[in-house]
Amino acid sequence: MTTHPLHEETLDPADWQAFSAIAHQALQDALDYLQTVRTRPTWQPLPDEARERLATSIPYEPTPFADVYEQAQRDILPYPTGNIHPRFWGWVMGTGTADGLVADLMASAMNAHLGGYNQSASFVEHQVIDWFAHLFGYDTRASGLFVSGGTTANITGVLVGRQAKAGFDVRTEGLAQHPPMTIYGSSETHSWVAKCCDILGLGQSGFRSIPINDAYQIDVEALTTAIERDRAAGLHPICVIGNAGTVNTGAIDPMDRLADLCEQKDLWLHVDGALGGLAVLSDQFEPQLKGIDRADSIAFDLHKWGYLQYEIGCVLVKDGVQHTDAFNAQADYLEPNGRGIQPSTLEFAQMGIQLSRGFRALRAWMAVKTHGIDKLRRLIEQNVRQVQYLAKLVQNHERLELLAPAPMNVACFRYIAPGLETAALNTINREILLRIQESGIAVPSSTIIGDAFAIRVAHTNHRTRQADFDLLIESILQIGDSIVAEA
Ligand SMILES: *Cc1c(COP(=O)(O)O)cnc(C)c1O
Numbered sequence: 001m002t003t004h005p006l007h008e009e010t011l012d013p014a015d016w017q018a019f020s021a022i023a024h025q026a027l028q029d030a031l032d033y034l035q036t037v038r039t040r041p042t043w044q045p046l047p048d049e050a051r052e053r054l055a056t057s058i059p060y061e062p063t064p065f066a067d068v069y070e071q072a073q074r075d076i077l078p079y080p081t082g083n084i085h086p087r088f089w090g091w092v093m094g095t096g097t098a099d100g101l102v103a104d105l106m107a108s109a110m111n112a113h114l115g116g117y118n119q120s121a122s123f124v125e126h127q128v129i130d131w132f133a134h135l136f137g138y139d140t141r142a143s144g145l146f147v148s149g150g151t152t153a154n155i156t157g158v159l160v161g162r163q164a165k166a167g168f169d170v171r172t173e174g175l176a177q178h179p180p181m182t183i184y185g186s187s188e189t190h191s192w193v194a195k196c197c198d199i200l201g202l203g204q205s206g207f208r209s210i211p212i213n214d215a216y217q218i219d220v221e222a223l224t225t226a227i228e229r230d231r232a233a234g235l236h237p238i239c240v241i242g243n244a245g246t247v248n249t250g251a252i253d254p255m256d257r258l259a260d261l262c263e264q265k266d267l268w269l270h271v272d273g274a275l276g277g278l279a280v281l282s283d284q285f286e287p288q289l290k291g292i293d294r295a296d297s298i299a300f301d302l303h304k305w306g307y308l309q310y311e312i313g314c315v316l317v318k319d320g321v322q323h324t325d326a327f328n329a330q331a332d333y334l335e336p337n338g339r340g341i342q343p344s345t346l347e348f349a350q351m352g353i354q355l356s357r358g359f360r361a362l363r364a365w366m367a368v369k370t371h372g373i374d375k376l377r378r379l380i381e382q383n384v385r386q387v388q389y390l391a392k393l394v395q396n397h398e399r400l401e402l403l404a405p406a407p408m409n410v411a412c413f414r415y416i417a418p419g420l421e422t423a424a425l426n427t428i429n430r431e432i433l434l435r436i437q438e439s440g441i442a443v444p445s446s447t448i449i450g451d452a453f454a455i456r457v458a459h460t461n462h463r464t465r466q467a468d469f470d471l472l473i474e475s476i477l478q479i480g481d482s483i484v485a486e487a
Contacts, residue, residue, distance in 0.1 A: 013065070022066055027105070029073060034084065034098055037463070041440025043082035050075035082443055086463035087472065090437075090445035092247065092275050094303040094310065095461045103366040104309060107359040114357040116346030125348065125361035131368065132300075133316050136280055137293025143320030145351040146360050149313035150274025150301040151192040156315045156352050157297030158183065158196050158239055161268030163326040164296070165238040171326070175201045182230050184208045185241030186218035188248055190272060193241065215405060216251035218243070220261065227265055239268040244289060244300075245276020248447050248456075250408030252276065256291030263294075273300040274313065275458070276408050281377040284384070288407070296322075302364055305380060305409070305460045312360045315352070324350045383409050383459045390457060390469045399477060403449040412447060412454035415480035426453035428483050435479045442472045 013019035053075050083093035112121040129144035147153050163170055168178065175181070181202050185193060187209045197206045208230070210223045227237045240262050242253040255271070262269040271277065271292055277300035279285040280292060292298065295318065302312040317323035328350045336344045349355045368376070391406040394413045403412045414429045433446050433455055447456045455476065 019065065022069055026069060029077075030101060031098065033077065034096075034101070037084050038086055040078075040085070041082075042085040042087045042443045043437060044079060044440055045438075046075075046079045050079065083461075084463075085443070086461060086465065087442035087468045088461060089457040089459050089464070090443040092301075092304045092458045092460060094301075094305075095307050095463055096309040097307055097367055097462075099366050099370045100309040100363045103363040107362045110359060112359045114359055114361070115349040115355050116342070116344070118341050118343055121359045121361070122348070124365050125359075128361050128364045128368065129314070129316070131373075132314060135373065136277075136298055136300075136316060138316060138318055141319055141321075142316055143323045143351060144314055144316040145348060146302075146357075146364065147313050147315060147352055147354075148311040149303060150190075150272070150299055151195065151313075152353070153299035153301070153313040153315040154190075154192050154241075154270070154272050154274065155196045155199060157270045157299050157317065158241070158268070159200060160297055160317055160323055160326040161239045161270055162200055164322045165266070165268045166236075179234050179236045180206060181236045181238045182206050182208055183239040183241065184210055184223055184226060184237065184267075185272075186210050186212050186216075186243060186246070186253060188212055188216055188218075188246035188251060189241055189243060190247045190274065192272075192274075212251070215407070216246060216249045218253045218258070220254065220257050223258075224261060227261075227267070237265070237267055239270055242269060242271045242292075242295065244271050244273035244292060244298075245279065245408055245410075247275055247458075248410070248449070249404040249412060250276055250406065250410035250458075252279075252285075252288040252407065254291075255289060255294065259291045259294035262296075268297070269295045271295040271298045273298055275301070275304060275410075277301075278305040278376070278380060279384075279408065281373060282381050282384075284381060285408075302367075305383075306364070306367070306376070307379065307460065307462045308363050308367055312363060317351075327351055327353075379462050380409075383461070383464075386464060386466055386469060387411050387457065387459050389466055390459075390473070393469065393473045397473070397477070399480065400473070403452055403454045409459045411457045411459075412449050414452060414454055415476055417480070417484050422451055426451075428480060429453045429455060431483055432476055432479045435483075436472075436475055439475070441475050442468070444472070 082088045084096050112119060114121055114125060116122055125146060133142040133144055147156060183206060193207050194204050197204050208226050210226060211219045213219055230237050240258055242255055242258045244252055259269055277298060280289055297318065298316045300314055302308045302314060303310045334346060336342055348357060387406055387409050391402055391411050394400040394402045399416055401414055401416045403414060414425060415432055416425060430453055433444065437443050444455050444457045447454050
């Protein structure tokens with residue numbers, strides 16, 4: 001072997017065989033980690049020793065990969081948020097899958113650029129988008145894009161709607177010379193909408209928070225009045241947001257009525273299905289979701305009820321031309337050449353904010369192929385049944401109270417004790433929640449329903465068994481009783 005006079009370097013391993021041994025071990029460790037997840041606490045804090053070992057000065061010099069891996073294994077791997085655990089139901093988090101792990105390994109090896117390009121990965125992303133567009137009831141005019149998550153998917157959908165309904169070219173003119181635009185959604189709409197109004201230049205006051213009915217759905221009469229009042233005042237209503245599963249309680253807004261109203265008033269209908277949109281897979285939700293296919297755009301999250309690893313959300317737009325109208329951009333260095341790797345415009349870059357994008361679609365493709373949509377549907381229905389079971393446990397116990405209807409995969413409830421007012425109960429329930437989380441038994445999260453602090457279970461976990469909810473309820477009662485006894 002001759003040594004190169006230039007001493008050129010690369011980041012590839014100097015010894016592939018040695019590297020391979022560690023890499024194989026890492027794969028085995030990852031699989032073991034998944035297989036044994038039930039035996040560990042749902043969550044445990046990062047210990048001080050690990051924190052101290054991680055807090056080093058900038059590493060200018062190399063460390064052998066084996067040592068780096070060993071530290072990651074010791075100080076990082078054991079202390080995640082915990083959402084892979086069968087008793088994690090906090091916020092709305094996905095569980096992840098073993099096939100997703102392999103997909104990510106392959107995607108990382110390919111390191112494909114999904115701006116577009118003539119490559120297998122582009123074909124796969126189009127294919128999976130087509131499947132989901134079809135499942136949501138869209139036809140072949142539809143387009144879509146995998147994005148980082150629900151927030152990005154929702155903002156992308158509303159942004160397409162802004163360009164489509166502005167009546168002028170927002171992209172060239174900007175908003176300054178025009179009447180302020182407004183968008184509408186129920187008071188239960190997720191907080192992404194504040195970021196959205198902010199980013200789109202409407203200002204957060206551009207969001208009209210519409211009251212809800214007893215089922216936590218948008219009050220369509222109040223919505224109609226608000227739109228008419230704003231129009232009369234010279235404002236420019238452009239978009240209504242329908243919730244397919246609100247984050248607080250899982251309520252589904254009446255899609256058909258919203259679609260009728262938007263047609264009548266020439267507004268964009270965007271559906272936020274980040275939490276519950278995938279319920280379209282189940283016939284059980286057909287009545288509630290009827291009309292969702294009339295929405296102009298739909299956002300949903302595969303890293304929530306699609307059970308996949310982060311990050312993967314999706315935006316679908318009913319009319320693909322409107323979608324690219326909101327994002328297409330020209331540049332000499334991106335001009336298509338008819339043949340070769342870039343025969344046409346970079347189609348994914350023309351549908352969203354990102355130019356450089358990763359191959360997250362592989363994770364979705366592998367999961368859908370491996371398990372089949374029918375299995376995903378059965379798991380979604382299983383989660384709903386399990387939440388109904390939990391709601392029954394709550395309703396059947398005198399020291400527990402269900403705080404809102406649980407129509408889907410979310411249940412909000414609290415511990416109650418005789419003679420205690422809301423303020424005292426709020427303090428007790430917050431303490432119960434924290435002790436449950438810190439014990440490692442389970443991770444629910446919280447919200448406020450009316451003025452009551454609620455323990456909130458949002459269930460998008462494919463590992464949970466019914467007995468896990470028995471344990472949750474037992475633990476809540478036990479902790480609640482001991483807090484009351486301490487006082
Ligand atoms: C989670 C959620 C979002 C935000 O999605 P991310 O993937 O966390 O960005 C938006 N809307 C609803 C209803 C959600 O539950």
